[in-house]
């Protein structure tokens with residue numbers, strides 16, 4: 001299982017803040033592209049990815065949205081059908097369904113709770129998971145050793161805030177997909193492809 005963490009300092013933490021203009025809604029459009037890149041391949045939804053979104057925008061940061069779509073079962077009862085068209089509605093509903101002090105499953109495999117980026121990464125650190133920070137100055141992904149059940153961390157349109165970036169640099173291995181700066185969603189597509197190819201070749 002591969003896990004991805006996308007952090008957004010502006011993505012809203014209340015459903016009512018997601019308006020028709022997604023770009024003006026705290027750049028939630030980027031989180032949506034990230035979801036599509038994480039889960040959608042041709043005619044299929046990946047079952048080998050868990051995506052964690054940390055939204056740190058107004059009005060009540062932070063929120064941790066954990067997405068691992070259930071792909072088996074009956075639509076509407078034991079799974080929801082997430083399509084490229086309804087991602088913003090799914091996020092909105094998740095934010096509305098948050099309840100103080102709970103980690104709540106809003107749809108099968110879609111959870112929400114109050115948790116910040118460093119707290120979440122620290123949980124993985126304590127579980128001794130293999131942590132990778134996606135950073136253009138890191139080691140080339142084509143040469144790097146990537147261990148089992150990796151966790152990859154990505155920043156928003158402005159990267160990661162200094163405090164978080166410094167801490168993550170200390171506890172993660174930095175990995176680069178090249179010298180150019182790519183969108184978070186493009187970075188995820190490259191990481192997913194690299195991991196797929198390693199798995200196909202028995203290297204992971």
Ligand SMILES: C[S@@+](CC[C@H](N)C(=O)[O-])C[C@H]1O[C@@H](n2cnc3c(N)ncnc32)[C@H](O)[C@@H]1O
Pocket residue numbers: 133134135136137153154155156157158159160175176177178179180181182183184187
């Ligand atoms: C749009 S970029 C951030 C741009 C921001 N101005 C910066 O320089 O950090 C969003 C995220 O994608 C990832 N990313 C972008 N280009 C990358 C690269 N060449 N190698 C590894 N990760 C990359 C990083 O995690 C980054 O925080």
